Amino acid sequence: MLKSALILLATFAMYIASGQTMDLLDEESTPTVVYTFATFKTNRVVNGHSIETVAKREFDLKIAHRFGFLSGGPYDLFGLDRATMRMGGDYGITDNLNVGIGRSTEDKTYDGFVKYKFIKQSTGAKKMPITATWVSHMGITTSKFTQITRENEFSHRVHYTHQLLIARKFTEGLSVQLSPTLVHKNLVDSAGFSNDILALGIGLRQKLTTRTTLNLEYYYVLPDQLESDKTNALSVGFDIETGGHVFQLFFTNSSGPFEKAFITDTRAKWLDGDVRFGFNIARTFNF
Amino acid sequence: MVAFTNHSGGIFKTNTGNINVFSHTAIEDITADNHKVKTAFDGTSGKLQFSALIKDFEFPKALMQEHFNENYMESTKFPKSTFNGMIENIAAVNTGTDGTYTSNVTGKLTIKDVTKEVSAQGTFTVKNGVVNAKTTFVINPEDYNITIPKTVASKISKEIKITVDADYRHAH
Numbered sequence: 001m002l003k004s005a006l007i008l009l010a011t012f013a014m015y016i017a018s019g020q021t022m023d024l025l026d027e028e029s030t031p032t033v034v035y036t037f038a039t040f041k042t043n044r045v046v047n048g049h050s051i052e053t054v055a056k057r058e059f060d061l062k063i064a065h066r067f068g069f070l071s072g073g074p075y076d077l078f079g080l081d082r083a084t085m086r087m088g089g090d091y092g093i094t095d096n097l098n099v100g101i102g103r104s105t106e107d108k109t110y111d112g113f114v115k116y117k118f119i120k121q122s123t124g125a126k127k128m129p130i131t132a133t134w135v136s137h138m139g140i141t142t143s144k145f146t147q148i149t150r151e152n153e154f155s156h157r158v159h160y161t162h163q164l165l166i167a168r169k170f171t172e173g174l175s176v177q178l179s180p181t182l183v184h185k186n187l188v189d190s191a192g193f194s195n196d197i198l199a200l201g202i203g204l205r206q207k208l209t210t211r212t213t214l215n216l217e218y219y220y221v222l223p224d225q226l227e228s229d230k231t232n233a234l235s236v237g238f239d240i241e242t243g244g245h246v247f248q249l250f251f252t253n254s255s256g257p258f259e260k261a262f263i264t265d266t267r268a269k270w271l272d273g274d275v276r277f278g279f280n281i282a283r284t285f286n287f
Numbered sequence: 288m289v290a291f292t293n294h295s296g297g298i299f300k301t302n303t304g305n306i307n308v309f310s311h312t313a314i315e316d317i318t319a320d321n322h323k324v325k326t327a328f329d330g331t332s333g334k335l336q337f338s339a340l341i342k343d344f345e346f347p348k349a350l351m352q353e354h355f356n357e358n359y360m361e362s363t364k365f366p367k368s369t370f371n372g373m374i375e376n377i378a379a380v381n382t383g384t385d386g387t388y389t390s391n392v393t394g395k396l397t398i399k400d401v402t403k404e405v406s407a408q409g410t411f412t413v414k415n416g417v418v419n420a421k422t423t424f425v426i427n428p429e430d431y432n433i434t435i436p437k438t439v440a441s442k443i444s445k446e447i448k449i450t451v452d453a454d455y456r457h458a459h
Contacts, residue, residue, distance in 0.1 A: 024298060058348075210358045210361065242436070243439040
């Protein structure tokens with residue numbers, strides 16, 4: 001009974017399929033490689049990079065705002081009185097190789113990065129389950145040294161972050177990214193802690209409509225590497241794409257908008273209500 | 288005997304037909320080309336077919352191409368667009384003799400699983416056994432379930448010009 005039902009179903013499916021093919025055309029031609037696109041709406045998940053790169057000769061201007069804590073209450077208009085920001089941009093040397101620079105209010109930090117997408121998720125003639133991108137950042141803080149009794153050197157201002165970003169677009173709606181990360185600080189905050197800090201970033205995006213997505217980003221710092229008052233950064237946000245712009249609206253407990261800051265300097269805790277509102281505006285220009 | 292003297296008839300095909308999509312507004316012109324269109328016609332019956340993969344439309348700006356696929360055409364869900372119709376007066380198109388012939392083409396255009404009747408005048412130029420077919424017609428994206436948000440409505444025309452240009456060769 002089941003068998004005959006299956007045969008009937010298969011026959012029906014074949015009938016449907018044949019109705020759709022064009023009888024004059026060779027629809028069954030050699031398969032081509034179909035690269036997955038739009039794993040994320042933009043090249044940031046929330047704070048951290050996504051596997052996406054800007055296309056060749058495109059400049060993606062990024063203005064990132066973070067406000068004060070919601071726990072500041074009505075006196076601080078729930079944090080809106082305390083805005084910090086990063087202005088910067090990503091540029092496509094090729095479709096896969098990007099460079100970027102930025103300047104953040106936090107510690108008056110200048111940052112720059114090189115980003116290279118070296119594996120692309122694809123189906124068809126070539127099957128590749130993931131997209132992988134490497135990004136190396138360098139940051140230089142330029143705020144005045146606070147410990148004037150110490151011998152302060154320029155190298156103390158420098159920090160680096162290296163990330164391997166691995167993402168898969170599982171369905172049209174769901175994309176997941178894992179980001180093993182190494183942060184190197186030339187100067188640690190307190191004695192006895194390593195200059196190298198290992199973390200694992202996890203990014204999730206779920207499409208809500210064709211133009212909006214829900215994003216989640218969590219950076220887990222492996223235990224016993226940071227001062228005990230520090231915590232992991234968790235961010236929840238929405239991407240809204242309007243054609244020329246992508247707006248990212250989010251809530252996060254993280255500090256500054258560059259990697260070393262949000263991965264290794266986050267102290268605020270969601271459970272204490274120390275969560276801030278932030279938004280990124282991305283606008284792409286063509287050259 | 289007629290069949291021997293008239294070299295019309297048979298199937299004519301190409302896998303590298305061209306379709307251009309053009310939108311003109313006061314703010315900007317948007318153009319995209321697909322050079323990998325599969326198309327064929329039957330020189331006897333006049334039956335004409337097209338099949339174009341949406342992802343094969345190339346835009347000058349990468350972001351436009353992404354938005355075209357992701358937001359407007361939803362190409363993962365609706366990977367191809369097809370046309371299934373007739374060259375109405377196929378007898379007037381003598382594929383065996385060099386020259387230029389015209390005929391109306393009518394049929395069903397399917398975009399995003401929405402099928403509509405379209406009709407246009409086609410020009411067929413026969414030269415050294417190659418049949419070049421050209422036609423232009425206009426569609427309204429709304430007719431095919433392509434929604435354009437208000438924020439970009441001033442940049443995307445409601446009259447999208449479709450230009451088809453294909454060189455057919457006799458299929459053996």
